[in-house]
Amino acid sequence: MLAGGDRVAVTRDEAAGLDARDPLAGFRERFVVSDPERIYLDGNSLGRLPVATRDRLQDLVSEWGERLVSGWPEWIDAPGRVGDLIAASVLGAGRGEVVVGDSTTVNLFKLCAAALALGDGALVTDTGNFPTDRYVLEGLAAQSGRELRIVDDIRGALDGAAVAVLSHVDYRTGEIADMAGLTALARDHGAVVVWDLCHSAGAVPIDLHATGAELAVGCTYKYLNAGPGAPAFLFVAAALHGRLRSPIWGWFGRRDQFAMGQGYDPVDGVGRFLAGTPPILDLAAVEEGVRLTAEAGVARLYAKATALCELIVALHDEWLSPLGFALGSPREPERRGSHVSLRHPEAWPICRALIERADVVPDFRAPDSIRLGVAPLYTRFVDVWDALDRLRGLVERGEQRLVDPEPSRVT
């Protein structure tokens, strides 16, 4: 369709033709799209609202009102039930290896702290990793007295390492890490990897079992469309269940929880990493979002995402490269996740102008990246074509110099 690296002139009609032949096109109407003129290329930050989720949340709020405490026998299984759904449809993991609850940061903390028990040695991550991943490790190093290594490439920093935290898809460049290779390399050095799947879960095929991954966390409010601040998931390979304990000994991780007995005795499975009372409304939103992804299938979503990203790259080469843009993502499609970063010295005002003057929503990442995320459940080829066309016109006219240059607190 579109070969990476080739300069392909694609017309809008050709883009529309791709949409007409897209087997996933029907999923767009499963989402609330209240402003069809706006082109939303930030689903990698916050996914759209599924219609099913809107309805389910309304039902669940009613259920709270009607059933009150008698709802709990059904609600209480949600962390594991939704975890199993994510495991099977998104992660290539098994039943009883995934739970949903708490934030990505808290889950990272739990798994990293637990992993310290697996061996002495340093904590390792890369300078390009997502901030909270680096900060959590910094904190654990300060508290445990372990050595901390934050390096440009962890491959050279694994001697004497115990725990590495790596992102599967880089939040800036979209580059996919070699999960199998890095997991094996770390294991050869006696270290375990905690994988951060925030920017890959639901976007890129993941097979935790096949890659030998042992620990992972990930976000549900990006490609899984579970809503602002929805809870994260946490994966612990079954083989590690008996060897790891959460640092947070909470009642939801205790055997025979409602006996409320003396002495902590964690359940056998991944449920020992649960802590407090699970957020029932949020878990329903996660479940609906994951169901949509499961129905479409991650392999098909990734194939479409690759084609959408290839269109971005092709139009960048054709239209934007002459305007001072450079590709901030790998050129080879097989090395990219579901977004493309374009670098430009005026990236920040260009992002502002895109939002304010062109009704295109990208995402800015300091210092000079414009992230264009594609969410194949609802992003169309014409959306990409129109967005790049508007971006080209805007920069040609210098409109980025007409916006308020004040940096926003939230990007």
Place this chain on the structure above:
Amino acid sequence: MLAGGDRVAVTRDEAAGLDARDPLAGFRERFVVSDPERIYLDGNSLGRLPVATRDRLQDLVSEWGERLVSGWPEWIDAPGRVGDLIAASVLGAGRGEVVVGDSTTVNLFKLCAAALALGDGALVTDTGNFPTDRYVLEGLAAQSGRELRIVDDIRGALDGAAVAVLSHVDYRTGEIADMAGLTALARDHGAVVVWDLCHSAGAVPIDLHATGAELAVGCTYKYLNAGPGAPAFLFVAAALHGRLRSPIWGWFGRRDQFAMGQGYDPVDGVGRFLAGTPPILDLAAVEEGVRLTAEAGVARLYAKATALCELIVALHDEWLSPLGFALGSPREPERRGSHVSLRHPEAWPICRALIERADVVPDFRAPDSIRLGVAPLYTRFVDVWDALDRLRGLVERGEQRLVDPEPSRVT
């Protein structure tokens, strides 16, 4: 109105008269009451759904769908904004001392772990404390090597203590702890108390500043009516902000968060205890629930709760004591929170029979307690009268022997 300890025959008409003169009676219609025949005396476990919350959640879900990522500049302040509202209207705390987010268990972990830095010494709590409080301390003791003391009365166990975790209102008996006295006693021994306000927040007057309390956590899904699994709050007295750090170094606690820079640098205030992305839908539900409580006023709510509990005690003495019941809560109203526990050897089947055969929802606590919680925003005097009347008739007829005795997993 009703004097504790006296045997007062109260007629249903007299109870209805109390409702007719109740200045808070109008609040009941601010809640969804879908089954008016059912008497719900478990608001101390899961509060009812406020009408405003139902509407707000619907609006906020729409807002997610419409605004998408552009909603964040407004949403992002919610943990502190809702925290300030709780501080002012429920806790007697100051602006910038409370944030909302994460579960009670995670927040307890954060504050207890942080408090370890204040001094060497043992971790102390009581055997009767809520399970997750005990478990969190057990875990921290195991990880830190500190001595752990779980004792019947912490008053004799404070020599050489560093951190004590105490519940303001006992989840079984409803007994109110002497917050000022115990905080001072602990301080005299060089220890800091982390107060668990789960069973008092919104139910009992709390003045953290006046009592000298320094650290506290609490639940929002009980008397604050924020929904199943809604996030908890966390209080750190301003004087301690500079001395305490969360063990979980998350990006939401970092200065200049969206610069995504290297190196962790926590914000100055209580926000340093935030970790991951806050749950926006849940925070809206907390805000609406707290607004209702603020509008009614905790002092008025407590006065009505006391009268409701006194009615329970009076009818217990009159009707239930002869049937083998014993009061499991303090008899003196000033020593009680917003629920009354009745003890009976057949408490479990009696609870089942109340639910299944009498449409009264109490709460069972092992081994032999029936908790009757009153939520003065929506519990009426006739509710209490009818519930006790149904309970009396049921036990007189021996109906507790007609229900399935199988213990439920969730109580």
